[in-house]
Each structure stands twice: as C-alpha cells, then as structure tokens.
Amino acid sequence: MAKNYDYAIIGGGIGGLMCAYRIIERKPSASVILIEKGADLSNRNCPIISKKASRCVKCPSCAIMEGLAGAGAFSDGKYIISCEYGGWLPDFMAQETVLDYIEQADKILVSFGATTERFNPDDELKKKCLQQNLHMQQATVKHLGTDSNLETMLKMVEHIKESCEILTETDAYDVDIKAHEIMLRKKDGAESSITADSVIFAVGRAGSGFFSDWCRKNDIPLTNNQVDIGVRVELPSMIWEDFSKKIYEPKIWYRSHGYGDITRMFCFNERGSVVTENTRGVLTVNGHAFRDEKKKTRNSNFALLSTIRFTSPFHEPIEYARHVASLANLISGGSVLVQRLGDLELGRRTDEKRLRACTTRPTLDAVAGDLSLCMPKRQLDNIVETLHALNKVAPGTANSDTLLYGVECKYYSARPANEDFEIAGCKGIYAIGDGAGFTRSLSQASANGLYVADKITK
Ligand SMILES: Cc1cc2nc3c(=O)[nH]c(=O)nc-3n(C[C@H](O)[C@H](O)[C@H](O)COP(=O)(O)OP(=O)(O)OC[C@H]3O[C@@H](n4cnc5c(N)ncnc54)[C@H](O)[C@@H]3O)c2cc1C
DSSP: OOEEEEEEOOOSSSHHHHHHHHHHHOOOTOOEEOOOSSSOOGGGOOTTTTSSSSOOOOOSSTTTSSSSGGGGSSSEEEESSSSSBBBBBGGGGGGHHHHHHHHHHHHHHHOOOOOOOOOOOOOHHHHHHHEEEEEEOOOOEEEEOOHHHHHHHHHHHHHHTTEEEEEEEEEEEEEETTOOOEEEEEEEEEEEEEEEEEEEEOOOOHHHHHHHHHHHHTOOEEEEEOOOEEEEEEGGGGGGHHHHHHHHHOOOOOTTTTOOOOOEEEETTTOOEEEEEEEEEEEEEEEEEOOOOOGOOEEEEEEEEEEOOOOOOOOOOHHHEEEEEEHHHHTTTTOOEEEEEEHHHOOOOOOHHHTTTOOOSSSSSSEEEOGGSSHHHHHHHHHHHHHHTTTTTTTTOTTTEEEEEEEEEEEEOEEEEEEETTEETTEEEEEGGGGGGOOOSHHHHHHHHHHHHHTOOO
C-alpha cells in the first residue's frame, strides 16, 4: 500500500520550498514530502557553467531550470519587494497581503544569509523616461547575486531537510484527483506511488507543460496568459550606469507607434553574462550577474521582449514561442543567434568577421547570424523601435555594436480554474507559483508558497 503523508509538494523551486518551510514551522509533527524532478542543489551541474561545454548540450534534465531551488537557483536573485510587477497574485489577494507575504519570505531568506541591502525607486529617472514616452516601473528591489543566492538556498534546503522528506531525481508524473495518489518515477525508471491528504503543485515553468496536460486530462478549465518574445540586449555597462547605480534594475515599457504593441525592457544584469536556457529541448537566452567582483564583465544585458496576446481560435501561445525559438536553433545549427544592431538595421547577417570587429565583446559563444530570418517582423520592428526610444534616456543603447541575442521568450503558464489556489473540482489539491500562471518572480512565488501553507495548516 502507498505510504500516506499529511502534505506532499510537487516541485522544489522557491515556491515549493517556502511552502514546505512554513508547513513544518506551523505543524512540526506533520509528515511532509517534497518531490523534485531534478537533482539536489549541490549536484546541479550545468556543463556551460562548469566550463565543460561552451554551448548547451541539451541534458535530459536542464540543471538551470530543474533541481532543488528551481529556476531561481542560478539566477542573480533580484528580489522584488512590490506588487508592481513579478506576477498576478494581486488579482487573487489584496495588494497589502501580497506585500506582507513578500516581506515574510524576505525575512526567511535573510535568516539564511541573504543581504539586507535594498534599492529604492527614483522619481527623477521615472520623469526622464516619461518625457520620452517610456514608462518605468518602480519597485524596491534587492539583489542577492547569483553566488550568494545559491548559498542562501543551500542553507534553506538543509534546514527543510531536517523535518521534511525530500525525494530528488523523482518525476511526479500523475496525480489521481480522488485518491490523491501521486505516481512517481525515479531517474533510473523505477516506479512507485504515495498518497497525501493535501497535494500542492509547485512545478514552475519547467513543469508547466506537464501541469497543463494534467489539467486537460482532468477537465480542469485553463486560461492562457500572454507570451513575450524578443531578444537579450548586450552593451557596455557604462551606458545604463546612471540607472543601475541608483535603482539597480531599470524596468521600462514602451508602446510602439508602428503596432501599438507593448515592448518591455527587464531582467537587467549589470556587468553580467548572457547565458542559454534549455526548456524542453528548445534553447533560448537569458542573463546572469554575479556579486563577486572577479566574475563581473564589462557588459550589461537585459531582456527586450514584445508582448503578444492571442485571440480565438489560437490558444497555444507557449507552442508559438517555442516554434520561433526553435527556428533560431535550427538556423544556428543547434545554438542561439547573435547579431549586431547595425547589421540588423542594414538588413545583413552578422558573420564571424563582423562579430570579431565588434567593439562590444559577446559574453556568450552564440552563432553570428541574422535574427530577421527567425523572428516575426512585427516583434523585430517593435524591438528596434524600442531600442531607439531607450537610446533617448541612455544614449548608446542603439549603438551599431549593440548585440542582440535571440531568441528570448518568457512563457507564462496556463492558469487553472481555482478557488483561493485550490484547483476547481479537486478538493485538497492546490497549485502555486510560475507553473500555474500565478507568478513570474522569486518574491511572488515565495509569497504564494507561504500563503497556501498558512491556509492549509489552519
Ligand atoms: C535564468 C533565470 C533567471 C531568473 N532571474 C530571476 C530574478 O532575478 N528575479 C526573479 O524574481 N525571478 C527570476 N527568475 C524567475 C524565477 O526563477 C521564477 O519566477 C521562480 O523560480 C518561480 O518559482 P517556482 O517555485 O514557481 O518554480 P521553479 O523555481 O521553476 O521550480 C519548479 C520546480 O519544480 C520541478 N518540477 C517540475 N515538474 C515536476 C514534476 N512533474 N515532478 C517533480 N518536480 C517537478 C522543477 O524541476 C523545478 O525545480 C529567473 C528565472 C531564470 C530561469
């Protein structure tokens, strides 16, 4: 007979970990299990980060996205203390409640060693942007740093392990909604199952495909969110220094004249590196920044993504973005593309020779190519127009040697019908975090985990 637990959490990202932390804090005698598909945090090894490979080798389980501490493990840990962006929790709870939970999660992270330093909004910069038709989103932000974020998460995981059983390299591939039986498959193929009184899906973006399929199989209505497609921009760090020194992360949106679409600049990494990300076999780009001075580069990078909301009859935004990114993988011979803005505007490919002559040195070994062969014209036009708008507040942004890496996508998972995070028609089964389309940041995923833990331990 399958062993029964009081609480089972599927997914060991920040949302799942915060949920486990709060459950064992509130109910020390409860039996709690956390199931994670990827490796233990100390065993997560990306061949690119450990310098064993210069390009993504498409590991069966992506160490960047999967494993204890989830997608945030190697992120540079920008912790947003605001409801202005970072997810959709304020659609479900009062803003003050969301903020309160974000602060509670921050206290927990600080207790495991996270920095207490905060960067506050700056109205002068906001005004400067508004004068150029650019909209800067304001928030108090903490920058944990890729290295110290990892150390904080290691300590938190060790603490949780003392009172919660953690199964790593174990895929929870099905959950029976009546019996609450969770079907498990180990990395070596061995199968087993457990049951739990309360089940929490905290599967992140890496598990969003699995979760949506599970919802469809169980007739749980889903609503699709937007998809954002664009590029990672890399340029000399001095260009955005006026902003980054004051507020750490400029987040700015712009409505293009051409299409009236929103294009957003975000995920800013000062003196960081561009990296690849493998989502279910499709390579996309992202960025990192370390706190350690020795690991800093001379460049900064940020995401510049154009938002698309599809209307009927199309309802597969994630598949659309994956197709666009796959095209970049295809024409780059299985990698990602990099192009000089100057070449893109002249309608020509960046080749190896032009890239060698480029004054901005790339921090990622991407294939020099032509983004216009894989990115839809509409998104590419939006991106170029936005770069020129940004150039007015940070001159040099639209320099010919500005590098554009493609494709970067942010997929937001489909959201299940739910009542206060309990999935419709599934008593005792909850969903939290990025995988259920409620959040898109470390702080809101953390807040969501703590909130649901409080609710189910009452
Ligand atoms: C490179 C990168 C940088 C980022 N930087 C920032 C940043 O600076 N600031 C910020 O706020 N946000 C950042 N984010 C986003 C942030 O990491 C996510 O919003 C956050 O991790 C979401 O937490 P989560 O717990 O919902 O999901 P995740 O952290 O994605 O965790 C979900 C976990 O569930 C596991 N899982 C999935 N399916 C199953 C299954 N069937 N069985 C068992 N386990 C399963 C996965 O392996 C994963 O470990 C970044 C993301 C990436 C990829």
